[in-house]
Amino acid sequence: MFKRSLIVWLALALTVCHGGTTADKTIENRQLLEVAGMQKDLTILWEAFRDIHPAYGLYTSGDSLQAVYKKTRDAIRQPLSENEFIAAIYPFVSALKCGHTQVKNSVHYKPVAADGLPQLPFQVLVQNDRVWVTTHQLKTLQTGDELLSINGVPVADIVGHGADLYAADGNNRTFKELFLSEYGGFEDACNKYYRWKPPYEIKLKTLQGTLKSITADTLPDKAPLAEVVQEVDNYKDWSTASSTDYLPLRFLNNSTTASFEVHTYQYGDTLIYEKAFREIREKGIKNLIIDLRHNTGGDLRVAAKLLTYLADTPFQMVGDLWARVPDPGATRFEKYFDTARTTSFIQSFKPTGIRKNGHYQIDFQPDFGPMLSNTGLDKKDHYNGKMVVLIDGATFSSGAHTAAVIKQYCPSAVFIGRETAGGSEGCSGGSIQRLTLPNTGIVIEFPLLRVVSVLSHPTFGHGIIPDYVVAYTPMDILTKKDLDLQKALEIIAR
Structure with a gap:
């Protein structure tokens, strides 16, 4: 059984960033x-970033990050709740530009009330600092209305402050737009940064181009949607294999085209891969869609198994592995780290003592297999046909590494969707520690290593950019229309 020690899943970050920090609900009876304790803890975090974090100085200069630290520290002038402290320091954490570095409540944290923060009576689609209404409970709105301002604040400012509440790799925006759109991040900005209470004064532009002002109040969760539409059946012309369990393998009827959804890597996936690619071979599939959307990572060895069926030649899963210190498992910050994760690091990685390009080379322990050297291909069920890869703003960590290996070792593969959340040049990850700040108990998910991708020509500071960028409309979101899949079928038909 594989050990879950190589890459922290982004699914954890979803809980950390949204659900895990919205439970603070009333001012009364809060501890x-x-x-002084918050400022001391922030200083510890700054020093840990400066001294050992692998992303330090990569995307934000040390001087710039220090300036954000000082501004954040100086702004802490009164006692705060845990969630207020987390919201206060997240812009500093985000300025490091590492998607694996996230903030969590203390282990003893408990919600203090049951009524919840205000919930907006609509959901949104965020793209390029613009915001549109998707689902909603208000009859004064319609899907596709573009929000221009709330309470006199331009939506671009709300988006900017909401984006600061989540850390992302490099200069990536698709990851943040996904959080703002799908995981309540826009609402978080209204609640946590602006601390607005309903009702909200909203200015918008309708689908017909008319400027309009409305007053919006909250509604109960059970209030019906104001617009109900028929959802698109994206797979009505497909049949689904019965042997691949939670990883859907579908075959387009009367064709040689298949689609395989590769979710966040689990240890049972390798057995499913065997069944899936056997069936793909037996059915004579010539066009294969690999769906990596919302693949948030997992164990790289599972990802490597997938690549044995897809790569054109023997492949290398990781381009390089390094740390900023000779042994990141033994530093002055060790007393703040989780001892179990330190043990896992020792079992999984091996410091070499070799200094190269200002970094210290790290190797995998033998149990991990040849991550830094060639892995052979599957001889029996290897796929040799045309390949289309679907990616999006939640293709992260080892999900993004998978996309990088495909791009490097399957040069004819076509990528469709949106920029991956994971950086095309790699990410800070490998071993994720839990740094517990001693005065507040706040926990920081803290990567120790830099996992370099195999791409020969990565786009610095960005994820893998698709060959065909697909943008969704609010109505596409409402009807769940899969434009990426439609584009893939269009490319295959050429």
């Missing part, structure tokens, strides 16, 4: 954190 507030002392100013």
Whole structure:
């Protein structure tokens, strides 16, 4: 059984960033954190970033990050709740530009009330600093209305502050747009940054281009949607294999085209891969769609198994592995780290003592297999046909590494969708520690290593950019229309 120690899943970040920090609901009876303790903890975090974090200085200069640290520290002038402290320091954490570095509540944290923060009576689609209404409970709105301002604040400002509440790799925006759209991030900005209470004064532009002002109040969760539409059946012309369990393998009727959804890597996936690619071979599939959308990572060895069926030649899963210190498992910050994860690091990685390009080379322990050297291909069920790869703003960590290996070792593969959340040049990850700040108990998911991708020509500071970028409309979201799949079928038919 594979050990879950190589890459932290982004699914954890979803909980950390949204659900895990919205439970603070009333001012009464909260245990507030002392100013001195919060400032001391922020200083510890700054020093840990400066001294050992693998992303330090890559996307944000040390001087710039230090300036954000000082501004954040100086702004902490009164006692705060845990969630207020987390919201206060997240812009500093985000400025590091590492998607694996996320903030969590203390282990003893408990919600203090049951009524919840205000919930907007609509959901949104965020693209390029613009915001459109998707589903909604208000009859004064319609799907596709573009929000221009709330309470006099331009939506671009709300988006900017909401984006600061989540860390992402490099200069990536699709990851943040996904959080703002799908995981309540726009609402978080209204609640956590602006601390607005309903009703909200909203200015918008309708689908017909008319400027309009409305007053919007919250509605109960069970209030019906104001617009109900028929959802698109994207797979009505497909049949689904019965042997691949939670990883759907579908075959387009009367064709030689198949689609395989590759979700966040689990240890049972390798057995499913065997069944899937056997069936793909037996059915004579010539066009294969590999769906990596929302693949948030997992164990790279599982990803490597997938690549044995897809790569054109023997492949290398990781381009390089390094740390900023000779042994990141033994530093002055060790006392703040989780001892179990330190043990896992020792079992999984091996410091070499070799210094190269200002970094210290790290190797995998033998149990991980040849991550830094060639892995052979599957001889029996290897796929040799045309390949289309679907990616999006939640293709992260080892999901993004998978996309990078396909791009490097399957040069004819076509990529469709949106920029991956994971950086095309790699990510800070490998071993994710839990740094517990001693005065507040706040926990920081803290990567120790830099996992370099195999791409020969990555786009620095960005994920893998698709060959065909697909943008969705609010109505596409409402009807769940799969434009990526439609584009893939269009490319295959050429």
